[in-house]
Amino acid sequence: xxxxxxxxxxxxxxxxxxxxxxxxxxxxxxxxxxxxxxxxxxxxxxxxxxxxxxxxxxxxxxxxxxxxxxxxxxxxxxxxxxxxxxxxxxxxxxxxxxxxxxxxxxxxxxxxxxxxxxxxxxxxxxxxxxxxxxxxxxxxxxxxxxxxxxxxxxxxxxxxxxxxxxxxxxxxxxxxxxxxxxxxxxxxxxxxxxxxxxxxxxxxxxxxxxxxxxxxxxxxxxxxxxxxxxxxxxxxxxxxxxxxxxxxxxxxxxx
Numbered sequence: 001x002x003x004x005x006x007x008x009x010x011x012x013x014x015x016x017x018x019x020x021x022x023x024x025x026x027x028x029x030x031x032x033x034x035x036x037x038x039x040x041x042x043x044x045x046x047x048x049x050x051x052x053x054x055x056x057x058x059x060x061x062x063x064x065x066x067x068x069x070x071x072x073x074x075x076x077x078x079x080x081x082x083x084x085x086x087x088x089x090x091x092x093x094x095x096x097x098x099x100x101x102x103x104x105x106x107x108x109x110x111x112x113x114x115x116x117x118x119x120x121x122x123x124x125x126x127x128x129x130x131x132x133x134x135x136x137x138x139x140x141x142x143x144x145x146x147x148x149x150x151x152x153x154x155x156x157x158x159x160x161x162x163x164x165x166x167x168x169x170x171x172x173x174x175x176x177x178x179x180x181x182x183x184x185x186x187x188x189x190x191x192x193x194x195x196x197x198x199x200x201x202x203x204x205x206x207x208x209x210x211x212x213x214x215x216x217x218x219x220x221x222x223x224x225x226x227x228x229x230x231x232x233x234x235x236x237x238x239x240x241x242x243x244x245x246x247x248x249x250x251x252x253x254x255x
Contacts, residue, residue: 001032001248002031002232003032003034003215003249004034004035004217004220004226005033005082005150005215005217005250006037006084006186006217006218006219007034007036007218007220008036008038008084008220009062009065011061011062012052013052013053014051014052015038015220015221015222017222019065019066019068020069022034022036022223023069023073023079024223025223025227026077026226027076027077029227032078033078033080034078034080034226035079035080035081036062036081036082037082038053038083038084039054039083040083040086040107041054041095042086042088042095042117043056045091059099063102063103066079066081066103080105080106080252081103081105082104082106082108082252083104083107083108084107084108084110084153085108086109086112086113087109087111087142088115088116089116090116091116092146096148096255100255104255105254106150106254106255107148107149108150108152108153108186108217109143109149109151109152109153110153110154110157111140111143114132114136114139115139123158123159124159126161126197127158127159127162128160128162129162130166130170133158133166134170136158136170137158137170137173140155141174141177141178144177144178145177148253148255149253150183150250150251150252151215151250152178152186153217153219154186154188154199154217154219155174155185156199156200157197159197164202171202171203172209175206175207175210175212176210179210179213184214185207185212185214186214186215186216186217187216187235187238187239189217189219189228189231189232190219190220190221190225192234193225193228193231204239207242207244208242212245213246213247214239215246216235216236216239216246
């Protein structure tokens, strides 16, 4: 049976399909669990990222649709409500308060932007700067240390083009920290399907050496992305070849 905790909706501005279509696609593909995790809103954030994440005004609608889907399909598939969030320390407690009030159950970490998101430094933009790699690793470990994140989505998002030795040193620090904190790492099927810079083989060799468990995340932005057996088989084979423990499901960390 398949599990996916990484599913988006059109509210983020770059996904398509209705909640009903996602749930039906998951059932048809043989999933026993589907978690919605659209990009989390940060209220009163001074930069405009509305084109890539849900606005705060859409959070009640996001939750309402989920609970309606759970009432309709709960006997056919286990459904959960989460968000994918950056860790912005100055805004994090406010985010948690809004999410709790809406009934959101879990968080996954997707650190697309560094600092408090104020500098616009995108983690997926190619960089050879060791300082940016260090900041990414430090901020992600700070996030995981809060104890609120169920797992770490595309931890190898940082597109580092500098020395392999520096990459290995920093990512080993990241993997060791995640393992010590008991947070699984996600091998991301969206990146695999689209040939992005992640999954990064360098990262996953290190994760294997450090004994980090992994979960496969569909990162679905369209309902049909939940039915990609070839990509899932490739991801599963890659983890198995490295000897990475592959988790079929993960316990949700309450917020």
